Amino acid sequence: MEYRELKVNLPKELSDPFYELLDSLQCAGYYEILFDGEAPKEKDQGLIRDNTNIRIYLQTYEVEKELKILIFLKLFAPNNSNSESRIIETRDYEEAYKEYYKPFPIGKKLWVIPTWEKQEPNTISLWEPNGGIPLFINPGVAFGTGHHETTKLILEHLDSLYEEGKFSFTSACDVGTGSGILSIGLAKFGVSKIFALDIDPNAVKAAWSNWTENEYPKGFQFSVEESGIDNPKLSNQHYDLAIANITFAVLSQNIRHLAKINAPRIIFSGIITEKKDDFLSLLQSHLPGKLLYSKEWNEWWVLDWQRN
Structure with a gap:
């Protein structure tokens, strides 16, 4: 099965209304990328980006939904957003986020661990010796x-x-x-x-x-x-x-x-x-x-x- 993937970059302050749009469109799925080394660098950008990168997945025939997303970007961020679209296979769709999803701590005790790394010795050594609490998530x-x-x-x-x-x-x-x-x-x-x-x-x-x-x-x-x-x-x-x-x-x-x-x-x-x-x-x-x-x-x- 194939999906239509949209790579979108837009200002962080537009995230909330943009997510509301995606929810109303009932997309197959979407997620935010914490860091994307391939994303175009913004003008005068420092270490931390003011923009956020979002991956959106639609059925291949849902061209109208893609158009509504593009219209949103043109209306609210005409000079500070970009997008690109491609057709991908189901396997690519399911595995795409794994490249960007690594173990990380939250607070003093919690560690968020990708399920596909839960048995990795290097991953276990991050949280277990210090009495950390693992949250295994996919x-x-x-x-x-x-x-x-x-x-x-x-x-x-x-x-x-x-x-x-x-x-x-x-x-x-x-x-x-x-x-x-x-x-x-x-x-x-x-x-x-x-x-x-x-x-x-x-x-x-x-x-x-x-x-x-x-x-x-x-x-x-x-x-x-x-x-x-x-x-x-x-x-x-x-x-x-x-x-x-x-x-x-x-x-x-x-x-x-x-x-x-x-x-x-x-x-x-x-x-x-x-x-x-x-x-x-x-x-x-x-x-x-x-x-x-x-x-x-x-x-x-x-x-x-x-x-x-």
Whole structure:
């Protein structure tokens, strides 16, 4: 089987609306590349790029979707973006990201390890001698490589709570699970019952596959469903903690469903700086409470919200 691959380079500040476009187009998959040595160098570029590189995968016949992507780039970044398209085989599509995906640490304890390197002696020597906690991940086409600021912010916060002895959650729900990386992190820190969901069927498959690559204490329970935030299991069952790494646009459109989640504490990410105050106002209106913790990285925020 063949796919249409688009290599897109655009300003980081356009990532959020661009991802919303890709979600609305229901692409076969997409992922962000942390570093791409082959990407064209930007004018006056320093060590850290202001632009981001994204790979997008469409069915070969989905020319109209490619045109909508190109129109977005022409409208919002006519002088600071570029793209190229090619037809690739399924094998290339599934293996493409592996070139860029290597083991890396998050916080004091966590190590994100690609599943295809989990038995490599050099990889094991990175985390095992220092008592590190490995998260074995094969993201595939699901969001959640661990490289994105929003994913790192949540995992770093969970890691800090664990290190400070403030991690006392036994049940949790992961809304918009993606690759399942955040759920796996929760389980590694001792959460014994987790319910995850995502509207993307590829994410559900990736999350379940990644769960099988990791080890957990006996009696651990995990379930994942293809579903939106209106899933009755979020309101009918109690959770000590909820996590939601979802964009402001999706969260704000589903604020009433969000308010029905039966959890006293919710950790949000996926919120950009310009939407932070608007989102906090929404929370105070629909989920009254207080902000326990917040941190910003590259204009992305993690917000730890305690409900009244």
